[in-house]
Amino acid sequence: MKLKILMLAASMALLASCGPSYRVTNGSTVAIDVPASVRTTFTTAYPTATDVVWTMYDATVLPIDWDLTGWAAMDQSDYVVTFTMNGDKYYGYYDVNGDWIGTAYVITDYKSLPAGINTMISDKFPGYSIVAINREMQKDRVAYEIQLKNGNSKAKLLVDANGNIIKQKTVNK
Structure with missing residues (x-):
């Protein structure tokens, strides 16, 4: 009988370890409590996400140009989740109520950009090189945040x- 109970306990432990894993941290490895509404909104939108790490939003760690993005400004009561999907690293943003604010990921293959973006860069910013590009998704739009440089400009x-x-x-120095 003891052997059956031990086998049952071992089987349950094995099954529990097969589920998705999530780390929750505040940057100093102290656990934070992510509300179920926030986690549910995330897992519904990104069921194949891996390497999921939750943090509280901290503008000193992850500054965002709210004026440029047009997103609702976040504060320390909101959540940031980093995760991997299709080989890309994503950043998701959720408010304290579990409402999705937006998601972004870094584009490293500039050749994969829509043709209109490459045409605009070459026509309107000749001599500039691409420093970084993020693809940003919100409820009502998809946009690309592009950083360009030409010398000190x-x-x-x-x-x-x-x-x-x-x-x-634009900044010209």
Whole structure:
């Protein structure tokens, strides 16, 4: 009888270890409590996500140009989740109520950009090189945040998939 109970306990432990794993941290490896509503919204949208790590939003760690993105500004009561999907590292943003604010990921293969974006860069920013590109998804749009550089001149753009500039910030030194 003891052997059966031991086998049952071992089987349950094995089954429990096969589920998805989530780490919850506040940057100093102290556990934080992510509400079920936030986790549910995330797992419904990204069921194949792996390497999931939750943190509280901290502007000193992950500064976001809210004016450029047009997203609702976040504060320390909101959540950031980093995860991997299809080989790309994603950043998801959720408010304290579990509402999705947006998701972004870094584009490393600039050749995969929509043709309209490449055309816009070469036409409107000749001589500039791409520093970084993020693809940003919100409830009502998909946009690309592009950082460009030409010597001491820098440009930060938010563009749609057709290459239309939604917002632009330029610094000439």
